[in-house]
Amino acid sequence: MDYREAGVDVEAGRAFVNDIRSLVHSTFRPEVLGGLGGFGGCFQLPSGYKEPVLVSGTDGVGTKLKIAHTLNRHDTVGIDLVAMCVNDVLTSGAEPLFFLDYVATGKLEREQLTQVVAGIAFGCKQAGCALLGGETAEMPGFYQAGEYDLAGFCVGIVEKSQMLDRTQVQIGDIAIALPSTGVHSNGYSLVRKIIDDNGLAWDNTPNLLNGATLAETFLTPTQIYVKPVLAAQKSGLKIHGMAHITGGGLPENLPRCLGTNQAIKIEPQNWSTPPLFQWLAQTGGVNPEAMYNTFNMGIGFVILVPPSQVSQAISFLESQNIQAFAIGEVISGSGELIGIPA
Template sequence: MDYREAGVDVEAGRAFVNQIRNLVHSTFRPEVLGGLGGFGGCFQLPSGYKEPVLVSGTDGVGTKLKIAHMLNRHDTVGIDLVAMCVNDILTNGAEPLFFLDYVATGKLEPEQLTQVVAGIASGCKQAGCALLGGETAEMPGFYQAGEYDLAGFCVGIVEKSLLLDTSQVQIGDIAIALPSTGVHSNGYSLVRKIISDNNLAWDDKPNILGGKSLGDTFLTPTQIYVKPILAARASGLEIHGMAHITGGGLPENLPRCLGAGQAIKIELNWTIPPVFEWLAQTGDVGQAAMYNTFNMGVGFVVIVPPQQAEQTINYFASYNITASKIGEVVSGTGELIGIPT
């Protein structure tokens, strides 16, 4: 008996690394030292910082992967993996420098996982960070055939004087929403239950979704906000706080950028994508549950001084991003006033 008979193909693992080598190298920044295949990835800090602060983040894709497995479509979930990490550290004002991935599977299928890594590389390019390395674990008996799980880790950098925390947000500041591309990567246990309970198929095309199938709709990758946000700050726009709207929706995530004694009065005036109306109707999901589970069309929020609100909206319009004012910071205890409860 050998390791292959036990379900682990070491040679296939080596071949897979060679297969993805060019994908990984295509993401490298000038600060990357060395290549793929070492025990650790080396990255030299960029020059020009007086007091550099490193910001780290980690996340996964969750049960959205179940849809990728069922449809055998693996080219977009890697973008989700990167987005969930880089959007998080962006809220501190950090520029993502490098990214690491961890892929665990029951049996290594090179074509399948190459698609996954291609998505990760695409996400890294969108965020401007290097895919510095990763780990592929073949774990027979732990995962079902054809299934895998993903975890991601990123490190970014920000000048200490530009680091955002809750202390910069002021009463009277304005919350500006940047739209999501749909459900992003949260709430998928509820999504799958709605589809299962209603005996729907992933290739069904409800009229409200404009001809898109359920599979296409729910595999739409998470938007990466890094480049327009960093460019906005570099242009001189004053941003006091930021929130990445992930699991728990606006009620859980937006208060995380507020200081003590602050709340946000929300105006429900943004365009909610049809997918959320479909979920609410098909699953008979109440408004409070919708807002506490999904992003409802808001993927990212920036908090700006009132005198810069219109300028901020116009700036993002130059990036073809339809930003909108959704609220104002008021006195309170961390609540969102005006959100269905």
């Protein structure tokens, strides 16, 4: 008996590393030291910082992976993995430097996982960070055939004097929203239950989705906001706070960037909720409060700026090919979000 008979193919693992080598190298920044295959990835800190602060983040893709497994489509979830990490790190004002991934599977399927890594590499290039390394674990008997799980890890850098830590936010600051590309990577247990309970197929094309299939709609990858937001910072725009709208939606995530004795009042009529959220609410019989507490409702990222800079912020972000619109204001309070439909 050998390791292959026990379900672990070491040679296939080595071949897989060769398959992805060029994908990984395509993401490298000048600060990367060495190549793929060492016990650790090495990265030299960029120059020009007086008091550099490293900001780290980790996340996964959640049960959105179940849809990728069901449809045998694996080229977008890697983008989601990167997005969930780099968007979190960005909220401190940090530039993502490098990313690592962890992939666990029951049996290593080279073509399948190469698609996953291709998505990760594409996401890293969108965020401007290096795919510094990772781990692929073949764990027979632990996962169903054809299934895998993903985790991602990101490290960014920010000058200590420019780091956003909630103390910069002021009463009267305006919340400017950047739209999501859909459900992103949260709320998929509810999405799948709605689809399963209604006996729907992934190739169905509901009228509200304008001809798109359920598969196309719910595998749309998470938007990466790094480059336009960092560009806005570098342009001189005074950003006092940022929030990545993930699990728990606006009610849970927007207050996370507020200071002491502050709250935020939003105006839901200031934006049009995308049709896919209307479809989820109608098809699943989900009330408005539950929708807002589960999904991003069309808003993926929020920045807080002084009232005097609202027009400048919107104009600049739109010059970076991303829509932006004001949705609310910071007020006195106890960390709550006001204005969610009941």
